[in-house]
Amino acid sequence: MDFKTCLIVDDSRIIRKVARRIVEGLDYEVDEAADGAEALAYCTGVMPDLLLIDWNMPVMDGLTFLRRLRAMPGGDGPKVLFCTIETRPERIAEALAAGADDYVMKPFDGEILQSKLTEVGAIAA
């Protein structure tokens, strides 16, 4: 089977649902995780092609998860988009330095996500 997979990591069920609808529209198979620890367990089993990661989550936050992910075998493979309400430049730079391919400030819409995914090469232009 030749579909791409995406894991959406966010503690808000509503955000996961909104993001899922957009990403599914771009021909991704989508799974969800509610925090970084859940996401880490998921990635240990199977590495998705794309991850959307929130920053502030219970149990394990997005930045900690991202650093752990990038240190895992094969963890440099997935494209990672940080998707959070944090808009301070130094925090955005921090997420990029930790290995995020791009960064999306909430709120976002389908056009923004599509444009970001095109820039990182996750979908064709």
Place this chain on the structure above:
Amino acid sequence: MTPEDFDRLQGLLATRAGYRLTRDRIHLAEHRLGPIARREGYANVEALLTNLWANPVASLGWAVIEALLNVETWFRRDRAPFAVLEKELLPALSGARPGGRVNVWSAGCSTGQEAWSVAMAGLDAGVAVDLVATDLSQRAIEKARSGLYTGFEIQRGLTAHTMLRWFEPAEDNWRVRDELADRVRFARANLLDEPADEARFDVIFCRNVLGDMEPARRARVLDGLERRLVDDGCLFLGLDEKLEGETVAFRPVSGRQGLYVKSPSALRRAA
């Protein structure tokens, strides 16, 4: 809004702006004129239009026209044209120009995203670009000049990395940084007007403008673009915009979608 009102609006947009207001936009027109009616102190859109037809004041007419134009745009729209500009055209043109300066015009720049994208390409290419950006809409030009964009606007077409490089937070918005801000001269201009000066450009961006125009007006705009473009210059149109029989002045460049150069016949005519 009555069908007669809409007919007259279509006529107003076509005559003054060359803009084709299609019939499916009647509800959009109603929606966009609401705030203008309120601002100008009319009870509703019908009252605004009744007054406009009876007493056609230029300023009110333009406010109505501006509200109905299609101003949708985003940063680095379609991406490829800006890569071609940065990697191919600017280095080549700069090498061929005295002092290395390249003149670029963003014609129909709307709220400025295209112009800033061109300015970024110039700085990234290390080429001095003299950049003029014009639009029919005074409101769009004022926004472009402010260099302020919402979180939605700033993220459409820009990576976070590029955003941080050229923009800084300004309360809830993002503002273009000083090093970019003084690279663009914004001005209001109507593409239907005869060129009033001798300015010529090496590259013209006129993207997603002709596609919204009345077919009968496109030739006039194309004629103006031809006169403004130097003989070895380049014209960018929108990717979906094709020139079909309305001009012999330009020919497409193969392998570079949306890119046009002057055709041999246009060069002969000029000679």
